[in-house]
Every structure is written in structure tokens, then in C-alpha cells.
Amino acid sequence: MQIASRFTIAVHIVACIDYFQKSTSVTSAFLAGSVGVNRVVIRTLMTKLKEAGIIAISRGKTGVRLGRRSEEISLYDVYKAVESVDESGLFNWHSSPNPLCPVGKNVRRALGETLVKAQLSMEKELKSATIADLTAELHKVAD
């Protein structure tokens, strides 16, 4: 299983806003065109990104803008905004281990910490990369 594409879509959205907001009015239709998905998918993600303070939305012709400087938006911020990270964790547990078996009763506790560490390690990498980095790279490639 994988981390849903809505994460890369969300990153794409934010990067697009950073890339284009000075030159164009960025709308959900515009973003849908760049990402290649339905407008409603874009809007749903936009709402989540707005709730996280990553972007600012206003209705009408204004277009979407970043909620703060792209240097201050990490990939983890985006990840957290659109994925349900906290609730269940990256690793999915089988739901009914046998409490009468010493292994079944304790695996989760005995293994849990290690898996949390693995998850945090991945998230740390996402925290160290910003949208500004990505946009810079995009500008570089486009030259």
C-alpha cells in the first residue's frame, strides 16, 4: 500500500501557486489543468490546505495565494494537512490478535515503538524540505 496520491497532488497545488501567483490568477480550474484531475478534487484539497494555513482562498476572481512564505511551508506541513497522519499512523495493524496468545497479546506493544520511530524518521525528511526548495528546483529545470 502507499501514501495516497493526494499528497503529491497537494504538493503540486502548492508549488503551482508559488510558481504562478505573481503572474496569473490561480484557480481550481487552472490547477486541475496542471495536475490532471477533477476540479472538485482540487477544491477538497484546497480546503484542507486552507485549514492548515498553507494557502489563502477567496471567492470570485482573485485566485488562490500562499498563506505564508514558501520557505516556511515544509512537505510535512502539506502531508499532515491532507493525510490523516495522527489518527492511525503509517503502519496498519491487524485488528484482532488473540489475547490468549502471549505473542498475540503483546506484539503491538512490543513492536509499536519501532514502527513509530520508522514513521517519524520518514516524516523528519519531509520536514526538512520546503516548497521554496521545490519551486527553486522547478525554475532551475525550466531554464
Add this chain to the structure above:
Amino acid sequence: MQIASRFTIAVHIVACIDYFQKSTSVTSAFLAGSVGVNRVVIRTLMTKLKEAGIIAISRGKTGVRLGRRSEEISLYDVYKAVESVDESGLFNWHSSPNPLCPVGKNVRRALGETLVKAQLSMEKELKSATIADLTAELHKVAD
């Protein structure tokens, strides 16, 4: 999205074998009882674990055994055996970004390396933990 529970199930299986193989004949029915899933699910995973050399299976009453010492089986070995890790990576990409948009055309390339690094960082943690560690912890808790 999460990493499928078949990973924790597989770890549970291997830990069970390590924990019980000296005292009992460990079978798919036994394991299904401890894990709390259908026998066929266990068998399917057993087959994959066997292909990875993690366990050794024989039909009849013998029961399942480890393919090598539990100190030499990392969580990553198990992870790799039952998840399709290499093919597509941990992060799922949206499939049709617009090649006519400078962002759509290049996000994947510009972001790819960072995501791979995040994935590898997680896997590194899984590599540093062994089934032996887990079984030791299980014995400790059971005392």
C-alpha cells in the same frame, strides 16, 4: 493511506515461529489463531516469506520453522517480502500531470529524490530492528 496490515501480520507470523518453534509444531491454523485472520491469508504470506528465505515450510505435521536465525531477520526483510516495495515506492504519484505546464512537466523529477530519501529513511529504521529483538521483548513482557 497506510502500509497494509499484511506487514504487521507477517511480522507477527515470524515472531510467533521464533517464539514457539521449539515447543510446538507451528502451522497455518495455529498462526491464524494467534493473528486472528483466515488461514489462507497466513498461507499466502507464508509463501512470500518462504520465497524470501525467511521461513522454511514443509507439508505434513512438521510445522513451519525459521529459514535463518532470528538475529539475521530484520523488519525490513519482512517488509520487503510481503509489500511490493520496489515497483512503485512508498509515495503514490498522480498519473497525468500536464506536460504543457512547467510545473506539471517537472514536479515528479524535482520532487522525486526527496520522496525517495524519505522512504529510505523509514526503511533504514526497519533494517535496524530484528525479529530477535522483538522476540526478546515479547519474552520480557511475558515474564
Add this chain to the structure above:
DNA sequence: TGTCTTGTAATAATGATTATTACACGTTAT
């Protein structure tokens, strides 16, 4: 040979993700 167990195909059930339509409502410009 009989009993136990694995191997595996076939199928269904479940659940999450993603796509799409439809329409109410906010915002801006004229």
C-alpha cells in the same frame, strides 16, 4: 494408506480513493 498440512484458484466482501455532477453561495467588477 490415512491423516495432516500446504498451495492456490476463484470469488466475494470490504473499504479507501478518486471522479463527476449539481447547485448553493460568496466575491468582485461594472
Add this chain to the structure above:
DNA sequence: ATAACGTGTAATAATCATTATTACAAGACA
């Protein structure tokens, strides 16, 4: 104020991966 444009969101369907389950063939061992 009203038309034009854009977001917010409910409702529904399509798709896909995961997980469950039945059924039976075939290997291993006493």
C-alpha cells in the same frame, strides 16, 4: 445591484487494493 466568476460541499458512482472465505488438489509423514 446584478452579472460573471469562483469556491464549498453534498451525493453518487467508478475504481482499485486489501482482506476474507470456500474448495480442492497435492505433498509429507507416521
